[in-house]
Amino acid sequence: MWTSLSFRFPLILLLCVAIAPHRSLQAASHDRRALKELSATQIATLVSQKDPLQQLDHTNPSSHLSRILIPRVSGTANNTLVKDYIISTLRKLNWHIQEDNFTDTTPLGKKPFTNVIATKDPKASRRIILAAHFDSKYFSTEEFLGATDSAASCAMMLDLAEALDPLLEKRKKAQEAGEAVDDDVADTTLQLVFFDGEEAFVSWTDTDSIYGARHLAAKWQETYVTNDKQRLLGNPMTELSTIEHLVLLDLLGAPNPLIRSYFIDTAWLFDAMASVERRLGESGAFTYGNEKSMAPGKWKSYFRKRTKEDSNLGYMGDDHVPFLQRGVSVLHVITEPFPAVWHTPRDDASALDFPTMRRWNIMLRVFMSEYLNLSPEEVKTTRADEQNASKRSEAELSHGS
Numbered sequence: 001m002w003t004s005l006s007f008r009f010p011l012i013l014l015l016c017v018a019i020a021p022h023r024s025l026q027a028a029s030h031d032r033r034a035l036k037e038l039s040a041t042q043i044a045t046l047v048s049q050k051d052p053l054q055q056l057d058h059t060n061p062s063s064h065l066s067r068i069l070i071p072r073v074s075g076t077a078n079n080t081l082v083k084d085y086i087i088s089t090l091r092k093l094n095w096h097i098q099e100d101n102f103t104d105t106t107p108l109g110k111k112p113f114t115n116v117i118a119t120k121d122p123k124a125s126r127r128i129i130l131a132a133h134f135d136s137k138y139f140s141t142e143e144f145l146g147a148t149d150s151a152a153s154c155a156m157m158l159d160l161a162e163a164l165d166p167l168l169e170k171r172k173k174a175q176e177a178g179e180a181v182d183d184d185v186a187d188t189t190l191q192l193v194f195f196d197g198e199e200a201f202v203s204w205t206d207t208d209s210i211y212g213a214r215h216l217a218a219k220w221q222e223t224y225v226t227n228d229k230q231r232l233l234g235n236p237m238t239e240l241s242t243i244e245h246l247v248l249l250d251l252l253g254a255p256n257p258l259i260r261s262y263f264i265d266t267a268w269l270f271d272a273m274a275s276v277e278r279r280l281g282e283s284g285a286f287t288y289g290n291e292k293s294m295a296p297g298k299w300k301s302y303f304r305k306r307t308k309e310d311s312n313l314g315y316m317g318d319d320h321v322p323f324l325q326r327g328v329s330v331l332h333v334i335t336e337p338f339p340a341v342w343h344t345p346r347d348d349a350s351a352l353d354f355p356t357m358r359r360w361n362i363m364l365r366v367f368m369s370e371y372l373n374l375s376p377e378e379v380k381t382t383r384a385d386e387q388n389a390s391k392r393s394e395a396e397l398s399h400g401s
């Protein structure tokens with residue numbers, strides 16, 4: 001991540017102005033649209049049918065988080081281990097996997113990189129992308145785990161895929177059976193992108209950072225979509241132009257994050273996420289076990305209030321930039337200021353907060369379900385999730401973490 005950012009820095013402002021006219025003429029529909037809110041019982045199902053903490057629990061050695069939370073610098077064997085874990089998890093769900101491998105020159109010599117792209121339905125004509133980087137930063141002197149940077153986000157993405165897969169499957173079946181589905185969204189799929197080589201090997205520059213994102217954005221700009229549905233639409237479309245939005249997660253998992261709306265054209269998506277948060281918070285969904293600090297009326301929003309002055313004033317250097325520069329619509333979900341542990345050995349499991357991660361997880365489930373117009377069952381929940389949660393908070397207390 002690039003920190004030396006000033007939001008009112010004129011150069012960055014100029015850069016943004018320069019970017020605007022480049023918006024792809026063939027861009028996918030990224031317009032604001034009304035999202036249908038899920039009912040309270042549908043939300044309750046999403047929150048509880050799959051324990052939203054189990055896979056983010058570092059005390060469970062087989063959780064997604066534990067499998068990702070090892071040093072995983074690009075070009076190392078551990079990086080391959082993590083990449084293969086991500087792939088095997090998504091293969092189990094039958095998602096289409098693409099490994100985008102390439103080599104690039106770094107200040108430490110030539111290195112191999114591999115982005116992982118997982119798509120629920122590769123035949124869909126459009127997609128919303130949820131992304132994070134899976135590599136960790138190289139330090140010559142110390143072991144760095146990058147728990148918030150960005151192991152937690154990657155674990156949340158895997159959990160999201162597992163939670164939503166049955167619903168995406170149900171939507172597909174309904175579509176195939178010719179049942180009435182919302183045409184607007186029915187042909188939009190969910191794609192997860194795990195970027196490699198986000199971190200600089202030495203220090204953040206245009207050429208020593210976001211290796212994977214730079215490679216993939218350039219490649220997708222020149223790759224034409226070949227599936228039939230897309231061809232029927234006439235114009236040849238590139239992989240880049242069929243992205244509705246790129247939602248990039250970074251530096252999440254520590255308590256009290258604060259997210260800003262960076263871009264005017266995704267302000268409505270930012271608002272949609274804040275609306276999900278508000279409804280969940282007021283319903284009591286953020287409280288579990290003995291955790292009461294996020295009870296209705298007590299929880300504090302993770303999203304900064306938007307003001308009229310908000311406009312495209314600047315952005316963080318991160319994986320979204322090469323996409324943004326090519327006209328892709330971006331929602332950047334990054335906490336700012338950065339977590340206090342950022343790029344220190346303290347960015348390990350102790351930096352992560354269970355209630356915060358659980359909250360992100362359920363917010364993402366509801367947000368993506370509403371975006372994709374999925375319909376969870378209207379069933380009352382079992383108590384299993386709550387029982388697991390209280391067991392966990394007892395364990396947490398006794399570990400004193």
Ligand SMILES: *[C@@H]1O[C@H](CO)[C@@H](O)[C@H](O)[C@H]1NC(C)=O
Binds near residue numbers: 048049050384385
């Ligand atoms: C609760 O934990 C058990 C294992 O301890 C697991 O089998 C079960 O699926 C969990 N329940 C939920 C709702 O996640």
Ligand SMILES: *[C@@H]1O[C@H](CO)[C@@H](O)[C@H](O)[C@H]1NC(C)=O
Binds near residue numbers: 071078
């Ligand atoms: C690879 O990960 C293991 C944990 O699974 C860790 O003990 C080891 O130090 C890591 N190797 C490197 C080179 O960081």
Ligand SMILES: *[C@@H]1O[C@H](CO)[C@@H](O)[C@H](O)[C@H]1NC(C)=O
Binds near residue numbers: 101102103112
């Ligand atoms: C990418 O992977 C393929 C298949 O494993 C391999 O044949 C190819 O050489 C790799 N390319 C690079 C640049 O590493």
Ligand SMILES: [Zn+2]
Binds near residue numbers: 001137199343
């Ligand atoms: Zn970093």
